[in-house]
Amino acid sequence: MVGRDFDVRRLPGFGLIAVLTVIMLYLPIVILVVFSFNAEQSQTQWGGFSLRWYEAALNNRQVVDVSLRSLWLALAAAAIATVLATMAALATTRVSRFPGQTMIYALINQPLMVPEIVTGIALLIFVAFLKVQTGYSGMGYLVVAHAAFCIPFAYLPIRARLETMDLTLERAAADLYATPLQTFRYVTLPLLVPGILAGFMLGFVVSLDTVVITEFVKSAGQDTLPTYMLGQLRRVVTPEMNAIATLFLALSLVIVTLFFMISRKRG
Amino acid sequence: MAGPARESHRWKWLLVSPALFVLLLAASGPLVIVLIYSFLSPGNMGGVSWDPSTEAWFRVFWSRDIFEPELVTLNDSHLAIFWRTIWLSFQTTVICAVLGFPTAWFIATRSARTRMVWLFLITIPFWTNLLIRTFAIQEMIRSNGTINTALLWLGVIDEPLEMMFTEFAVLLGMAYVFLPLMVLPLYAAMEKLDFRLVEAGYDLYASRRQVLWHVILPLVKPGFIAGSILVFIPSIGAYVTPRVLGGGKTMMLGNLIALQFGQGRNWPLGAALAMVLLVIVVVALIFYLRVTGSEERARNGRA
Amino acid sequence: MTEQTRHEIEITGVGKVFGQGETAFHALRNINLTIRTGEFFTLLGPSGCGKTTLLRVIAGFEQPTTGSLSINGQSVVGLAPNVRTVNTVFQNYALFPHMSVAENIGFGLKMLGRPRAEVAATTDEMLRLVRMESMAHRKPAELSGGQQQRVALARALAPRPRVLLLDEPLSALDLKLRKDMQSELKRLQIETGITFVFVTHDQEEALTMSDRLAVMNAGQILQLGSPHEIYNAPSERFVADFIGETNFLNLKVTARDGSGATVGLPGGATAQARLAEGISPAPGDTVPAVIRPEQVQLCPPGEGDMDGTVTGAVFFGTDTHVHLTLSDGQPFTVRRQNSADQPEPANGTPFGLRLTPGALQILRG
Numbered sequence: 012m013v014g015r016d017f018d019v020r021r022l023p024g025f026g027l028i029a030v031l032t033v034i035m036l037y038l039p040i041v042i043l044v045v046f047s048f049n050a051e052q053s054q055t056q057w058g059g060f061s062l063r064w065y066e067a068a069l070n071n072r073q074v075v076d077v078s079l080r081s082l083w084l085a086l087a088a089a090a091i092a093t094v095l096a097t098m099a100a101l102a103t104t105r106v107s108r109f110p111g112q113t114m115i116y117a118l119i120n121q122p123l124m125v126p127e128i129v130t131g132i133a134l135l136i137f138v139a140f141l142k143v144q145t146g147y148s149g150m151g152y153l154v155v156a157h158a159a160f161c162i163p164f165a166y167l168p169i170r171a172r173l174e175t176m177d178l179t180l181e182r183a184a185a186d187l188y189a190t191p192l193q194t195f196r197y198v199t200l201p202l203l204v205p206g207i208l209a210g211f212m213l214g215f216v217v218s219l220d221t222v223v224i225t226e227f228v229k230s231a232g233q234d235t236l237p238t239y240m241l242g243q244l245r246r247v248v249t250p251e252m253n254a255i256a257t258l259f260l261a262l263s264l265v266i267v268t269l270f271f272m273i274s275r276k277r278g
Numbered sequence: 279m280a281g282p283a284r285e286s287h288r289w290k291w292l293l294v295s296p297a298l299f300v301l302l303l304a305a306s307g308p309l310v311i312v313l314i315y316s317f318l319s320p321g322n323m324g325g326v327s328w329d330p331s332t333e334a335w336f337r338v339f340w341s342r343d344i345f346e347p348e349l350v351t352l353n354d355s356h357l358a359i360f361w362r363t364i365w366l367s368f369q370t371t372v373i374c375a376v377l378g379f380p381t382a383w384f385i386a387t388r389s390a391r392t393r394m395v396w397l398f399l400i401t402i403p404f405w406t407n408l409l410i411r412t413f414a415i416q417e418m419i420r421s422n423g424t425i426n427t428a429l430l431w432l433g434v435i436d437e438p439l440e441m442m443f444t445e446f447a448v449l450l451g452m453a454y455v456f457l458p459l460m461v462l463p464l465y466a467a468m469e470k471l472d473f474r475l476v477e478a479g480y481d482l483y484a485s486r487r488q489v490l491w492h493v494i495l496p497l498v499k500p501g502f503i504a505g506s507i508l509v510f511i512p513s514i515g516a517y518v519t520p521r522v523l524g525g526g527k528t529m530m531l532g533n534l535i536a537l538q539f540g541q542g543r544n545w546p547l548g549a550a551l552a553m554v555l556l557v558i559v560v561v562a563l564i565f566y567l568r569v570t571g572s573e574e575r576a577r578n579g580r581a
Numbered sequence: 582m583t584e585q586t587r588h589e590i591e592i593t594g595v596g597k598v599f600g601q602g603e604t605a606f607h608a609l610r611n612i613n614l615t616i617r618t619g620e621f622f623t624l625l626g627p628s629g630c631g632k633t634t635l636l637r638v639i640a641g642f643e644q645p646t647t648g649s650l651s652i653n654g655q656s657v658v659g660l661a662p663n664v665r666t667v668n669t670v671f672q673n674y675a676l677f678p679h680m681s682v683a684e685n686i687g688f689g690l691k692m693l694g695r696p697r698a699e700v701a702a703t704t705d706e707m708l709r710l711v712r713m714e715s716m717a718h719r720k721p722a723e724l725s726g727g728q729q730q731r732v733a734l735a736r737a738l739a740p741r742p743r744v745l746l747l748d749e750p751l752s753a754l755d756l757k758l759r760k761d762m763q764s765e766l767k768r769l770q771i772e773t774g775i776t777f778v779f780v781t782h783d784q785e786e787a788l789t790m791s792d793r794l795a796v797m798n799a800g801q802i803l804q805l806g807s808p809h810e811i812y813n814a815p816s817e818r819f820v821a822d823f824i825g826e827t828n829f830l831n832l833k834v835t836a837r838d839g840s841g842a843t844v845g846l847p848g849g850a851t852a853q854a855r856l857a858e859g860i861s862p863a864p865g866d867t868v869p870a871v872i873r874p875e876q877v878q879l880c881p882p883g884e885g886d887m888d889g890t891v892t893g894a895v896f897f898g899t900d901t902h903v904h905l906t907l908s909d910g911q912p913f914t915v916r917r918q919n920s921a922d923q924p925e926p927a928n929g930t931p932f933g934l935r936l937t938p939g940a941l942q943i944l945r946g
Contacts, residue, residue, distance in 0.1 A: 015291045019473060019476045019477050019489075022290060022474065022486060024380070025380035025383050025842060027736055029383075029385065030526070034397055034452070036403050036457065036458075039411070039414035039418050040406070040410075040414050042414070042417065042418070043413070044413040054423065054424070055422065063522050064412055074525035091300070094296075095300060099297040102289070102294045103290070103294065111291075111359050115294055118305075118306055119301065121306055122294040124560075125305070125556065126512070127554045127560060128515055128552070129312070129515065129555055130305060130308070130516075132312065132548055133312045133552070134304065136308065136311050136312060137311055139306070146562045149938050153475075155303060155304050160305070162300065162301060166297075179671050179675035181641055181670070182662070182669075183675040183677070183736075184677075184692070185662040185663045186639075186640060186662050186663070186667075187689030187736065187737075188692040188693045189663055189692040191497035202677075208495060216405055220408055222518055223408050227536075227539070240347035240409055240410075240413065241518070244413060252413065253417075259410060263402070263407065267405045267562065270405075271394075272397060273403070
């Protein structure tokens with residue numbers, strides 16, 4: 012009789028739990044997506060395939076408005092955060108320690124540590140004060156608040172990329188007569204691009220996802236998609252909401268796929 | 279000319295200063311204002327009046343009788359919310375660990391190619407809007423939602439289970455939403471695991487259970503600690519999930535804080551509560567740094 | 582080789598200290614060294630001996646803590662690497678992963694602001710020189726280790742540096758490839774006439790490739806000379822031990838003459854020995870001496886300079902290492918050429934040992 016090889020990696024039952032966990036992760040999302048295509052206004056009774064809820068969503072002026080606002084806010088915040096995070100990463104990675112460095116790390120990572128609700132009410136207080144003082148109540152507050160919130164997320168992959176970057180490459184450039192600026196332009200920056208892209212995408216998704224900060228900072232008429240949805244969830248939910256959620260899911264999926272492709276290219 | 283090069287730090291400060299400016303403006307600075315507000319008196323229509331007072335901090339833990347201000351009792355409703363917040367966060371962390379460990383292990387032991395697929399599957403929910411995921415759970419557990427419909431159809435129950443607006447709903451939602459945050463660091467720790475050590479365990483007569491307990495768990499402990507902190511901290515500060523799934527009866531600390539800036543109209547109390555939340559988070563973080571720091575020291579000491 | 586008198590690199594009293602106070606680490610101590618134009622010079626030593634630090638000081642990546650350094654007669658202390666006419670072949674090649682082979686090779690000239698046509702022409706020339714013409718548009722990741730090595734060489738040679746620094750460039754290659762690259766490097770050095778400064782811990786590599794070499798340990802240069810001098814006339818125990826195999830004997834000086842000495846061998850016979858530079862032992866002193874295992878022949882007992890008894894033999898293919906104990910108990914190894922009809926010596930067999938005249942060397946210390 013030939014026995015099976017002894018597999019040291021196997022732990023009995025773990026595979027089953029893993030599969031169930033993944034099913035549990037996806038089942039609610041799949042149901043949400045499936046019923047966005049329901050012809051009837053029910054989350055449980057299937058009445059045939061239809062795109063009527065997508066039509067309804069796209070014809071809903073408010074939905075289109077808040078979606079577009081969410082997108083451009085995320086683009087602006089992620090772009091600002093990525094530029095600032097790249098500069099900060101260059102100054103704090105692969106350098107000899109300097110006084111104040113710990114404080115810089117603490118500041119950069121603060122949005123990761125402090126609960127969003129605390130940052131949210133802090134901004135509410137601050138912005139309320141600024142609005143009275145300046146009379147300005149535009150989108151600027153949201154852009155800056157989102158950018159600050161996105162900085163640590165953009166900083167992480169850029170810093171990681173810098174840290175794994177081979178220092179000898181820049182030495183080689185210097186050895187081959189490149190000035191520090193040329194070294195940055197021809198060697199450091201091109202090699203940093205995947206990290207910068209990953210940082211931008213992380214920032215973009217984080218801004219898109221942010222609901223608490225937006226909820227407390229926004230002025231009237233500045234709803235983003237998440238705050239709009241949060242408001243709608245209290246009412247009777249129609250599959251129109253499923254359709255909006257599905258569209259956003261699709262957008263996330265595209266970004267994750269891009270992110271994966273970029274990070275795999277590194278290896 | 280020879281000698282240690284004097285390094286200038288000025289270029290570093292120039293490069294970080296724009297980021298620091300934005301962070302100070304929109305993250306750290308406002309926190310200081312919160313601290314200050316917690317020592318002021320509430321204004322009539324929200325906001326504050328600039329009278330220094332420790333009343334807000336007092337009110338965090340105690341309440342006064344409306345008619346006899348001298349009569350002081352512990353603020354039971356606040357304490358109940360504190361306790362619920364910590365207890366639910368703890369349970370969330372445990373549930374995530376119990377489900378996350380086998381999942382991470384299963385992924386880490388796949389071949390390189392399938393591993394990427396599984397990791398991708400775990401990462402997608404992680405990148406998906408938290409509100410959408412909470413919404414998806416709401417659709418599952420509503421009185422006429424998926425679970426109740428299925429159970430009624432199967433004949434298991436005669437009338438719908440009331441799951442919405444319970445602690446169970448909040449727990450389910452948080453575990454669902456934060457699970458990837460446990461799996462990913464656990465996976466990272468397991469990926470680095472030297473499987474020859476596991477082989478050595480079996481070679482030295484350990485059973486599967488013993489290998490798991492004496493070899494694998496100690497080796498992936500850093501991943502466990504990181505995952506627990508990553509789940510526990512957002513749970514403690516959770517606002518959206520308890521708001522959508524818990525409603526007014528099962529508030530968590532985050533909702534209590536928000537309430538003071540809405541209907542409560544007591545900004546100083548809200549500010550003080552926010553500081554309490556911050557302190558809990560900082561304590562958890564210090565605990566984390568302590569544990570990982572001593573682990574590292576122990577490891578380096580032996581090396 | 583014709584004797585060159587021009588000095589390419591002059592290093593005077595160079596020291597390098599990392600850190601300060603109690604944790605200070607002296608990577609280099611008072612290095613004095615002159616490297617001649619057009620020679621293949623090797624820094625040889627174990628890891629941590631300071632050879633790579635010295636190379637980095639020459640390249641400009643480290644500034645010396647003390648001392649001075651000039652290249653082609655001009656002091657370069659304080660100059661950045663990108664203004665020194667010195668190029669480096671890095672240990673892990675450090676090829677830019679985002680550039681093609683041709684872009685890598687042309688990088689130095691591009692940085693120097695040379696016209697595009699010149700960059701292209703030199704790149705082609707270099708590709709031919711290292712026989713990589715067909716790979717010009719590949720990315721480094723698509724090349725084998727040996728090919729990457731050639732590109733790294735071509736890239737460093739393209740700007741026509743006065744000096745090429747090579748930091749253990751062959752250590753990542755397997756044995757066969759390493760042998761090929763050794764002759765390739767030697768060919769390139771002769772064809773281009775550029776001064777090569779080569780760092781390695783591989784004594785065989787150092788002996789076969791170098792015109793001259795310096796043996797380093799603990800931040801100091803222990804001995805400087807041609808491979809022949811270093812191998813046959815080591816000046817101290819570390820050098821003799823690090824390079825090749827050798828027998829160490831403690832012997833008593835019986836007489837002195839001019840440049841050598843007469844020493845008493847175990848068993849009573851005497852032999853002529855050479856002296857390491859700078860020592861002058863007096864008759865009666867006990868001194869450390871070395872003799873290489875291949876400089877001794879086995880003969881019937883009593884017919885040689887010493888006698889010994891076999892304690893073991895290890896077969897190496899072309900030769901056999903015969904381990905013996907001398908009459909005074911000191912261990913000794915003889916390398917004997919193998920031939921088909923010769924039986925392996927059995928343990929306990931007595932032999933006489935005949936020393937090749939002039940092979941015995943007295944060490945410093």
